[in-house]
Amino acid sequence: MNAIQKILVIMIFSLLCSLVVIEIYIDRAAPVLSNIENVALYYTENTAATEIMGTLTIGDLDTRTLHGASIQIINNFQYAEDTLAYNASMPTSITVNTQVSGAIILSGVASLSEYQTALRAITYHNSKNPPNISTRTVSFSVSDGTNNSLPVTRDIIIIPSNDAPVLDNTHVLKLDAVREDAGVPSQ
Numbered sequence: 001m002n003a004i005q006k007i008l009v010i011m012i013f014s015l016l017c018s019l020v021v022i023e024i025y026i027d028r029a030a031p032v033l034s035n036i037e038n039v040a041l042y043y044t045e046n047t048a049a050t051e052i053m054g055t056l057t058i059g060d061l062d063t064r065t066l067h068g069a070s071i072q073i074i075n076n077f078q079y080a081e082d083t084l085a086y087n088a089s090m091p092t093s094i095t096v097n098t099q100v101s102g103a104i105i106l107s108g109v110a111s112l113s114e115y116q117t118a119l120r121a122i123t124y125h126n127s128k129n130p131p132n133i134s135t136r137t138v139s140f141s142v143s144d145g146t147n148n149s150l151p152v153t154r155d156i157i158i159i160p161s162n163d164a165p166v167l168d169n170t171h172v173l174k175l176d177a178v179r180e181d182a183g184v185p186s187q
């Protein structure tokens with residue numbers, strides 16, 4: 001091998017090494033959740049299930065697909081009244097697991113835009129009257145199969161409503177019989 005051939009071999013080897021370094025660096029890029037609403041969600045008692053993250057977007061420098069997501073009420077979860085669910089916009093390539101109380105786990109290989117649609121479809125509903133008015137905090141994160149995104153959160157402020165009073169006419173008025181001339185009956 002002459003000098004020129006040696007130089008070529010060294011150049012090719014160096015180029016391959018740099019490509020490996022670049023690949024290792026790129027594979028470390030975690031997905032990023034952004035454009036979260038910067039104000040709390042106000043949820044009024046007795047209203048329908050409401051989307052929590054309507055403007056959320058997902059980015060990832062090196063991955064075209066995601067493998068899963070986690071959504072959880074991390075503050076003040078009320079077992080008897082809080083429900084996380086999803087609306088009809090959930091992509092069919094994503095499987096929903098709601099077995100865990102106060103949390104939803106999404107799985108399935110799907111595009112960033114499909115996971116974006118899925119996260120925007122997650123809803124909160126409160127079934128209690130009167131509800132517990134402690135502020136809930138819901139956390140969202142996604143995974144590209146290797147790296148998890150940093151979680152993002154949004155608070156939910158519960159607004160109770162003052163229901164109208166209801167008259168109860170289910171009871172029958174009962175009168176004791178009084179014998180004539182017997183005076184006032186004893187208690």
Ligand SMILES: [Ca+2]
Nearest residue numbers: 029060063144
């Ligand atoms: Ca990635």
Ligand SMILES: [Ca+2]
Nearest residue numbers: 130161162163
């Ligand atoms: Ca009420």
